[in-house]
Amino acid sequence: MTFLPLHQDFILHFGEMGSRWGINRTVGQIYALLFLSKNPLNADQITEKLSISRSNTSMGLKELQSWNLVQLRHFPGDRRDYFTTPEDLWEIMRVLIAERKKREIDPTLTRLRELEMRGPGGDDYAEARIAELRELIEVMTNFYDEMEKLETERLVKLITLGGRIARRLDQTKTALPTLLKRP
Amino acid sequence: MTFLPLHQDFILHFGEMGSRWGINRTVGQIYALLFLSKNPLNADQITEKLSISRSNTSMGLKELQSWNLVQLRHFPGDRRDYFTTPEDLWEIMRVLIAERKKREIDPTLTRLRELEMRGPGGDDYAEARIAELRELIEVMTNFYDEMEKLETERLVKLITLGGRIARRLDQTKTALPTLLKRP
DNA sequence: CAGACTTTTCAGAAATTTCTGAAATTATTC
């Protein structure tokens, strides 16, 4: 252990929030530790710092790798794996959003399409509701895909200017797409 | 039970996805059931349909109410509570995003501000990293607040037009705000 | 205000998730 209070509290907070973010406490703590660490850390260092078992560290890192939230680094003459988080926070955010979409939205979109493929089966309301939900998810993910395409600089512009976009949008005369029943 | 296959599979899917969405299986299933149901349902109907205990239903509904994801309805001459989901899917989405922000982002923003208030404490890199994270979250939530303000119609326009926004943005000559170190 | 109806609470049971230590696997060096 032996953390500065800042590190200590930041790491504990990430541990506590972990469950709300869909990761467990250990994974949250490992991420927080790496995030604050200027230099990459290896599994043993993480294990020692967080006072957890080596195997838990291994699983946590595997989880973070599956989320693409950590990067692997190596040093000459040392064959251990070292881990860092990307310097660019916007990059981190993009990866995070992409991964959450993959885990939380995509499976449902796939399932909704499957359900629709079955065709009418006796409950018009439910079928309409499912179709509408599928459409909304598609519209949202299309929007997301557009944002995803933007390089960081333009995206930052978009986000930071926020309010102006809305006003500007107001001038757009395009008719409201009909696919949205209740706009 | 006795569901149509469509209902059955939709409800089971929501139950399975529940844990990824930060709710439990029962809550996911109750929501799915209400979502597909044209008419409001009371707790006993939900209990019976989902084959769960009455108390579990009660807790699940409480949870959904805390998320503002269900609406209460009453019928004359019947003093039981009936529950529905809003008809407007965009409204549902807005509520969902607002609630997730409240649970997943706001506590961290608050904590980061607290940590910064302490002032320098011996690790410049960690302090800069935390400040940068706090800034990014602020920029994102400001953007979110702007979107939140838009009435549904304009928001739908914004989302459905997606790509055009990006192109339009390109013309904006505004200098990149300096608060973002690595744009 | 007694009795019926409805909802909530809560302690413990059941289920699930997380964590650990030991063993197995993989990779590297001599």
Added chain:
DNA sequence: GAATAATTTCAGAAATTTCTGAAAAGTCTG
């Protein structure tokens, strides 16, 4: 290819979350 180093796997322990049944609390009716 034996010895060493690093990492992963995995069965069971520990911790946490979810669910239930019973009891309590609240609400309405006559």
